[in-house]
Amino acid sequence: MTTQSNSPPPPPPSTGVTSHSSSPPLKRTRKASRLRLLATRPVGAERPLVHVDPVTGKADGPHSKKFRTYLGIVARDKVDVTYENWKHVPITQKDLIWEDIQAEFDIPEASDLRTKKKILQTVGERWRQFKSDLTSKWALAADKDSVDDTVCKMYGISKEKWTQFCQSRRDPSWENVRKKAQAVQKQNTAPHVMSRGGYEYLEKKLMDEKRKKKLEEATQSGSTDTVIDPPSPIKRHVKWKLARTKKTGDMTSEAAKEIADKIDALEEQASQGSFVTHGRHDILTAAIGRPEHPGRVRAVGAGITIKQYFGSASRTSSIAPEYLQQLTQQIKDQLEDSITEKVTRRLMLSLSQMQSQGLALPPEPDVGPSAARVSTKESCVDPSGNDLDTGDSYKCGLYIEEYPSRLVALGRVYEGSTTIHNIPLLHDQVKVGVEEIRDVDAPIPVPTKEVKVVGQALNTFLAWPTHLVKRLSEQGAVRPAKPADRPDDEVDDPLYLMTLTIPQLFLKPLQVMWDATLFGLFNENFPLYIKHEDLSEIAHGGQCLSIYVIQLWILHMTETSMRAGNIDVYGFLEPQSIQRSGQSQFESENYIKNWMQNSKRDVYLGAYLNGAHWQMVVILPKENVVIWFCSLHNKPDNYLKGIINSALKGLDDTQQSKSKTPARWIVVKCNRQKGSTECGYYVMHWMSTIILGNFQNNWEMYFTDPRPLEP
Template identity: 30%
Template sequence: MQQEVTQQVTIQVTQQVTEQLSRVFAQQLQDELKRMGLTQQPELHTEARRTRSPTHVSTKGSNAPEDISESDDELSRLYVDTPFHLVAMGKVHNLGPTIHHERIDSGIVRVEVVEVLDASALVPIPSEEVQTVGQAPNQFIQWPKRLVDPHVKEWTNGKDNDNHDEDNASDENKGPISCLLTMTTHLGPQPIELILKEEIVGRSAISLFVGSEEILEICVGNQMLSAVILQVWIMHLHGICVRKDTAHLYGFLDPHTTQDVGNKREDIQTYIMTQLSEGNKECYLLPYYYPNHWQLFVLCPRKNLIVFLCSLGNKPKANIKSTLDLAMQAHQMTKNKRNSKPKWIKPMSRMQRGSFECGYYVMRHMTTIISASVVDSWMEIFNVQDPFSEQDINEIRERWALFFCEATSI
């Protein structure tokens, strides 16, 4: 009898705490929506929530974004994602299912570039005639829907003008962050599941559960990042490697599997050593979290070299340094090489201003390495201590939001 009473009391207390936390989170979300000039939409019914497709989500099958309509007086922003930035203003033309005698996929639209903003940027879908944005005017070209932000009424001197208040919001409010925040308002208590495939981190597939709290970290932009945010970023960077045909150069080490909390040192060492031996990559990127701070390690097994980047200028902690040394030494032995400790180098790193930006610094450094196909000359490439600008940080937030909205559906 006493046990039943205890269970009932426990259930009641749990419900009360859950309800209180939900109210706190709802208020926090409302405050952020208000700050960004948005309003929280009414809760959708279950069926409506399941079929809703916000802008920039996956373009596959029934999850494709809503059709982007054609209009003579409306322009669209045209983005590229390596790195993510605005490169042109253009018009969308719905003139049938083919272009230059090639069929257009459902996730692609035909555009005409009206104003070039970055002439040297590579177009997302090049052709024989057009490889860069500067070559695109007076041509019909294909552009992924997910990289088209439609319906800007007028574009003058680099600024879009509209009499409507909602269109006077900042670019950030109209882009991927807005999409992500809108998604959060309809997410409910259940997190979104993504699969970090075995081929990416060298172990059995990992289910990543991204909830409203993690999404809000990106939306707000002033909080320490959770490990799952970095795991999703690894998925994004792996996709870039595949498209650039550099997946044979770069491997990734899972930040959750390698953190000290909850993992045995021997298991971490075994995991890393197995990855180095079986992956046979040129470089392995390890975003590492030590309480309240993210750092980046780049393991180069063929050169028996470890590159260390820290936005606070700290030295690597003894535990992780010893673990990486032993894993690299064991790998050298499997290759019948001399059992010698790896060489460590610490290039100059960008220095963060505040207390939360370290995760973004690690993500930005990882992006630089992958985008520029860096495998050596670390001291020459990383030679600046100036902090990243707010625009640099926001670009990473937008790219994360764009990838997540594309990879998921609500």
């Protein structure tokens, strides 16, 4: 009887291994699996049928267990253990492994490229596990000489390859990697006691027990139904508990017991209606106290993503109101004692410096009710949207875990923040803002879906391990020591003088009275309040500007246009009146139409906040043309485009005979921002360029530079 050439080699002959008289006898262990029945299958015989899910890579059918075992045999026998990692295994060798698997099993889904990818990923996992077993059981054995022959004969590894593998495992660099992996493993305070079948086998076992129980109940009740309704799926918090329950009934650890007790309590509350699951916030998430990790789902098994299990996230927040309230209260409790002391100390220091410099404090303004403030603190700044900044921050160096650790960026630590992107920070993490890049290709220690390497992290907030963050004063030589430059009293430094007023505005905002009729509004004394956070945004330079700052800039541009004698040429749209929030589409359209019809300017400039991103439009009503500026080079927003087109069509025919035809939109090739928060500064720059340059036509000829603005 012949066998196929690509099947795993037969086991080596079992010969006795003579050990030294002084060496202790080797412990009897499980021998290597060979699947001899599969290896001796006659040529041309029908291959075992196995169905593989292309999405998850899970095998199904009566031969699925044999298939999983065979993947481990292929990983052990077909891949050299001296490769550093699975990525270093040649593509040609992986293709041969795939052909070998198809020769032994009939996989109907083999034509799907995803099936090949998932199966080879499983082979890679089995190969890494095999190397790990070789390391812990044999390569690091105390009496290495007594096991060399045994390992080589047991696994068919040549002595040369085995010696090379053992040397790599005794290298100091590998020791560091091993210790780091052991430290990570220690973080798992609730280990499971499942077999290699994992949650998939556990769920199958539980479902079989439920089916058996239903059949027994049907038999005892005397039911004649031949079809029994399938049992309900096993909830993941039930699987999580059973996976950490020993045969004695005890939990594997104290941490696992605490979570199990919380699960029992939440189940009781859910049965009474006092606890209601909400999206991804179910019983297990609430019991553990941490949201799901991106890319996987706890107590479900490998290959299942969050979207596949829970479905697409809703446009609104998926955090339950109770959980959100709990997080908010935790933040308040943590900051209540420290924020007053820290902010007051800094405030008093700044005020004392102002008095010593002879700067008088402004009189206390009469603060009236403020208009509704449009939120500009979404994705352009801290994406978490929940973090409360205590103001306690400092410059720092950001390092990655190497030996020794290596500086990859400079940034700022925000102490007091407890969440980042709506995810609570771990006890060994801090919130940092990346301000300067040192190594664009360095990996992020705590990556996100959008940011994987340091080069993508400029002007963004991230979670960073505490032990990899060092104050600039603590770093040996991050940069040469340089005394802080202080402007001369006789030098007019607006930014420096502005920062000195921030402490004043912390107590009382500055009230600026402006004539809103300059922008087509019917309120001559419209109050504009400048708060300390508005000036902090400008001084920091790394935050999205609020609508108050843009309003103040437009007021300044109006005065600039008056001094230049162009007030009859340029007009400005009031930002609050054209935003999507705060007024209806009809109100915005009516405001634009009435303002252009009454003022009859040649050019109108408007700043538009689109999803926390500032953009700009330039409207030429007499030409029926609209110019679009966006520092991210996005297309015109349909909402704004609709109200402007409708407003232009509604103008009197006496002013513009073409107003009944659709307006022509021109998208200029303007400057493109590098980061994610400087959009407001780009809008301010374009407005200033247009007013000072007296631009009224030839927009596509003047605005042709896509390079980012330089400070």
